[in-house]
Amino acid sequence: xxxxxxxxxxxxxxxxxxxxxxxxxxxxxxxxxxxxxxxxxxxxxxxxxxxxxxxxxxxxxxxxxxxxxxxxxxxxxxxxxxxxxxxxxxxxxxxxxxxxxxxxxxxxxxxxxxxxxxxxxxxxxxxxxxxxxxxxxxxxxxxxxxxxxxxxxxxxxxxxxxxxxxxxxxxxxxxxxxxxxxxxxxxxxxxxxxxxxxxxxxxxxxxxxxxxxxxxxxxxxxxxxxxxxxxxxxxxxxxxxxxxxxxxxxxxxxxxxxxxxxxxxxxxxxxxxxxxxxxxxxxxxxxxxxxxxxxxxxxxxxxxxxx
Amino acid sequence: xxxxxxxxxxxxxxxxxxxxxxxxxxxxxxxxxxxxxxxxxxxxxxxxxxxxxxxxxxxxxxxxxxxxxxxxxxxxxxxxxxxxxxxxxxxxxxxxxxxxxxxxxxxxxxxxxxxxxxxxxxxxxxxxxxxxxxxxxxxxxxxxxxxxxxxxxxxxxxxxxxxxxxxxxxxxxxxxxxxxxxxxxxxxxxxxxxxxxxxxxxxxxxxxxxxxxxxxxxxxxxxxxxxxxxxxxxxxxxxxxxxxxxxxxxxxxxxxxx
Amino acid sequence: xxxxxxxxxxxxxxxxxxxxxxxxxxxxxxxxxxxxxxxxxxxxxxxxxxxxxxxxxxxxxxxxxxxxxxxxxxxxxxxxxxxxxxxxxxxxxxxxxxxxxxxxxxxxxxxxxxxxxxxxxxxxxxxxxxxxxxxxxxxxxxxxxxxxxxxxxxxxxxxxxxxxxxxxxxxxxxxxxxxxxxxxxxxxxxxxxxxxxxxxxxxxxxxxxxxxxxxxxxxxxxxxxxxxxxxxxxxxxxxxxxxxxxxxxxxxxxxxxxxxxxxxxxxxxxxxxxxxxxxxxxxxxxxxxxxxxxxxxxxxxxxxxxxxxxxxxxxxxxxxxxxxxxxxxxxxxxxxxxxxxx
Numbered sequence: 037x038x039x040x041x042x043x044x045x046x047x048x049x050x051x052x053x054x055x056x057x058x059x060x061x062x063x064x065x066x067x068x069x070x071x072x073x074x075x076x077x078x079x080x081x082x083x084x085x086x087x088x089x090x091x092x093x094x095x096x097x098x099x100x101x102x103x104x105x106x107x108x109x110x111x112x113x114x115x116x117x118x119x120x121x122x123x124x125x126x127x128x129x130x131x132x133x134x135x136x137x138x139x140x141x142x143x144x145x146x147x148x149x150x151x152x153x154x155x156x157x158x159x160x161x162x163x164x165x166x167x168x169x170x171x172x173x174x175x176x177x178x179x180x181x182x183x184x185x186x187x188x189x190x191x192x193x194x195x196x197x198x199x200x201x202x203x204x205x206x207x208x209x210x211x212x213x214x215x216x217x218x219x220x221x222x223x224x225x226x227x228x229x230x231x232x233x234x235x236x237x238x239x240x241x242x243x244x245x246x247x248x249x250x251x252x253x254x255x256x257x258x259x260x261x262x263x264x265x266x267x268x269x270x271x272x273x274x275x276x277x278x279x280x281x282x283x284x285x286x287x288x289x290x291x292x293x294x295x296x297x298x299x300x301x302x303x304x305x306x307x308x309x310x311x312x313x314x315x316x317x318x319x320x321x322x323x324x325x326x327x328x329x330x331x332x333x334x335x336x337x338x339x340x341x342x343x
Numbered sequence: 344x345x346x347x348x349x350x351x352x353x354x355x356x357x358x359x360x361x362x363x364x365x366x367x368x369x370x371x372x373x374x375x376x377x378x379x380x381x382x383x384x385x386x387x388x389x390x391x392x393x394x395x396x397x398x399x400x401x402x403x404x405x406x407x408x409x410x411x412x413x414x415x416x417x418x419x420x421x422x423x424x425x426x427x428x429x430x431x432x433x434x435x436x437x438x439x440x441x442x443x444x445x446x447x448x449x450x451x452x453x454x455x456x457x458x459x460x461x462x463x464x465x466x467x468x469x470x471x472x473x474x475x476x477x478x479x480x481x482x483x484x485x486x487x488x489x490x491x492x493x494x495x496x497x498x499x500x501x502x503x504x505x506x507x508x509x510x511x512x513x514x515x516x517x518x519x520x521x522x523x524x525x526x527x528x529x530x531x532x533x534x535x536x537x538x539x540x541x542x543x544x545x546x547x548x549x550x551x552x553x554x555x556x557x558x559x560x561x562x563x564x565x566x567x568x569x570x571x572x573x574x575x576x577x578x579x580x581x582x583x584x585x586x587x588x589x590x591x592x593x594x595x596x597x598x599x600x601x
Numbered sequence: 602x603x604x605x606x607x608x609x610x611x612x613x614x615x616x617x618x619x620x621x622x623x624x625x626x627x628x629x630x631x632x633x634x635x636x637x638x639x640x641x642x643x644x645x646x647x648x649x650x651x652x653x654x655x656x657x658x659x660x661x662x663x664x665x666x667x668x669x670x671x672x673x674x675x676x677x678x679x680x681x682x683x684x685x686x687x688x689x690x691x692x693x694x695x696x697x698x699x700x701x702x703x704x705x706x707x708x709x710x711x712x713x714x715x716x717x718x719x720x721x722x723x724x725x726x727x728x729x730x731x732x733x734x735x736x737x738x739x740x741x742x743x744x745x746x747x748x749x750x751x752x753x754x755x756x757x758x759x760x761x762x763x764x765x766x767x768x769x770x771x772x773x774x775x776x777x778x779x780x781x782x783x784x785x786x787x788x789x790x791x792x793x794x795x796x797x798x799x800x801x802x803x804x805x806x807x808x809x810x811x812x813x814x815x816x817x818x819x820x821x822x823x824x825x826x827x828x829x830x831x832x833x834x835x836x837x838x839x840x841x842x843x844x845x846x847x848x849x850x851x852x853x854x855x856x857x858x859x860x861x862x863x864x865x866x867x868x869x870x871x872x873x874x875x876x877x878x879x880x881x882x883x884x885x886x887x888x889x890x891x892x893x894x895x896x897x898x899x900x901x902x903x904x905x906x907x908x909x910x911x912x913x914x915x916x917x918x919x920x921x922x923x924x925x926x927x928x929x930x931x932x933x934x935x936x937x938x939x940x941x942x943x
Binding site for chain 1: 704711712714716719720723727729854858861869906909912
């Protein structure tokens with residue numbers, strides 16, 4: 037039983053990172069019906085910047101917590117600017133273009149970000165050798181590290197803040213209005229261009245934090261790290277019901293747990309025929325099953341096409 | 344006259360909302376039947392059930408006394424019921440002619456193999472499809488627009504094209520969902536003439552409409568829905584003077600003013 | 602007709618011109634771009650005609666390639682002839698297409714995209730891991746020593762000698778692939794103009810309206826998946842025989858994405874558009890390999906890693922082309938004009 041709970045704990049940690057990234061996908065999709073394929077790479081940029089900046093500051097003699105805090109702030113800022121720029125340059129001009137056009141620019145941007153990152157940071161895996169704390173608690177054989185708690189707690193806090201922003205602020209109201217209908221929101225005096233920009237900025241800030249968490253958790257960063265992470269986060273968003281904030285949070289956590297449990301048990305279940313090297317299959321398998329049986333995701337509303 | 348289509352006690356609910364309650368109506372062969380009622384009366388829901396888009400919760404649909412498959416639009420079309428949509432649904436990025444060619448789909452057989460081998464049979468059939476399509480194009484007076492994209496047509500022409508596409512399936516019943524909506528008087532009159540022509544050529548027509556006056560002059564038989572129930576049915580004159588109809592359209596206690 | 606003949610002559614002479622001016626490696630690049638063109642034509646059936654956004658298309662290419670590899674290599678010691686395995690690979694891929702298509706029929710647009718992406722990744726993960734406990738795919742190392750493309754004693758992967766003329770292997774392959782491409786092209790263009798093609802396009806434009814004129818939409822969507830996959834499987838077999846080696850690395854999401862870009866960039870649903878898109882995108886990255894030389898010319902030294910720079914420029918090209926021409930490079934006006942001339 038302790039393996040089970042250990043995997044749940046690991047899964048929730050991973051899942052909270054997925055959830056933060058999934059929020060970015062879901063917000064953009066909710067408002068513009070666009071899969072922002074470059075979102076995963078924004079996570080990567082955030083991660084690598086935090087990694088470099090903190091290494092640099094520690095080298096300058098700053099204490100780890102201080103260096104890390106500054107690094108997070110820098111990476112959040114850079115990613116916000118990046119998100120804003122991406123929307124402005126690559127998506128805004130295509131708002132009325134055929135549907136696949138923005139998908140292609142998104143793919144182009146994703147490739148662009150990866151290659152630029154490869155130029156700056158090189159192609160090898162960059163280690164992050166510092167740990168804030170090695171404290172951990174053990175309870176009936178289940179080990180929870182302080183880092184896991186930090187990641188989980190910070191994610192929950194950010195999700196709560198976002199929730200509050202969307203439901204109790206003027207910007208949030210404008211976002212929800214724009215998601216309902218861009219045209220009507222404009223008629224009601226909402227500057228939808230600005231709302232869309234701000235959505236990208238907020239999503240990118242969350243992505244940056246998620247990137248930092250990922251680097252801390254796995255203690256390594258690389259220019260391709262955004263790809264699979266982004267893919268899984270998008271899966272999480274679809275799983276929960278894309279366009280739905282609660283869905284992204286739930287989908288992220290759920291996906292993390294399923295993946296961790298799947299990786300932990302597949303060997304036993306198949307008597308060693310399949311090993312944990314199949315763990316990435318679970319994300320997609322879950323997604324496919326959910327979509328087949330509940331095509332709008334777990335929390336998505338079941339809308340009937342209006343005739 | 345025999346009935347082409349019969350609906351017996353058809354009910355449909357969406358969640359807690361009862362959209363249709365025990366609706367029974369019939370459409371005689373080769374008649375023009377009007378379906379009227381205030382907004383939200385359930386007209387389009389009934390339409391969607393007849394054309395297989397929704398499944399009724401209860402009740403039966405009989406086409407020439409044979410039960411009609413429910414909830415399968417393509418099967419319904421194959422049984423000879425074609426429709427248009429309230430908010431015009433054309434194949435926008437296909438040309439006018441191509442839209443009608445698609446309408447000939449179920450009147451032809453070419454398979455993948457026939458198509459890629461371009462067999463003689465396929466070529467003959469294709470020729471036939473084109474001739475028929477041109478016939479229907481001419482029927483609604485759109486021959487000169489054959490090679491324009493459907494999306495660039497004017498509103499009235501789009502309505503006509505949608506009707507032509509439905510006619511190309513050679514239906515026994517043509518169901519038109521608010522075909523006259525948004526048209527001016529001349530366009531309405533032209534449309535009425537077209538509908539009468541279709542009837543004379545042997546196809547029954549079911550029309551949903553808001554404009555009571557227009558539909559009264561067009562139809563031989565009218566069914567009135569309100570809050571999902573049939574409140575009156577019969578010939579235009581009888582329906583027009585039915586107290587429940589006046590009440591539904593003008594509100595309770597107002598019919599003296601009318 | 603005259604135009605067509607001169608075009609055919611040009612296409613037949615092209616590899617020789619390239620061979621003697623730019624060298625063998627460029628003919629090889631063109632060989633690969635023909636394979637890409639075949640793949641694009643297959644994906645065009647799914648995305649361009651039927652409007653089903655498939656992001657895992659490369660999986661069918663993989664199925665075809667692995668079928669070929671397993672049935673004509675030392676892996677299982679099977680060495681069947683080309684004319685048997687190519688169809689087997691195509692049919693297997695087609696079956697996979699239908700199998701993967703069936704559960705996704707209710708899904709629309711982006712949901713379909715992500716599920717197909719998932720299927721594509723699952724297949725790749727399996728190829729990567731089906732090496733133990735039973736070794737089927739040989740894992741990440743892939744399968745090597747695959748038999749060359751051959752018909753009886755004619756081996757396309759080797760040079761052929763006819764009297765005094767020696768045809769280099771890359772040119773043999775070129776003609777073989779060209780034949781395959783031309784056949785695929787004829788089939789697709791016939792489909793496009795047929796009842797089947799119109800049914801697909803009707804579904805793409807408005808699925809509900811299509812079903813209301815009697816089109817069995819589910820059947821036609823499956824048909825599109827199956828046929829598209831079959832074409833993918835066929836080119837996969839040719840790929841395996843040409844390379845002599847397959848590994849999961851060749852079948853990543855990036856490849857699926859690349860083929861989708863080829864279809865969309867030129868103008869999807871329209872064969873000339875697909876041709877332009879796939880040739881452009883398969884040749885452009887190769888041209889961009891020359892960036893090291895350009896840098897030396899400009900700055901006297903190589904400042905930026907050419908491999909990086911090449912992909913950066915490719916990515917920029919994608920973004921810019923979409924910004925300038927969101928409907929694709931071959932605009933639909935051309936298509937319209939062409940139809941009026943029929």
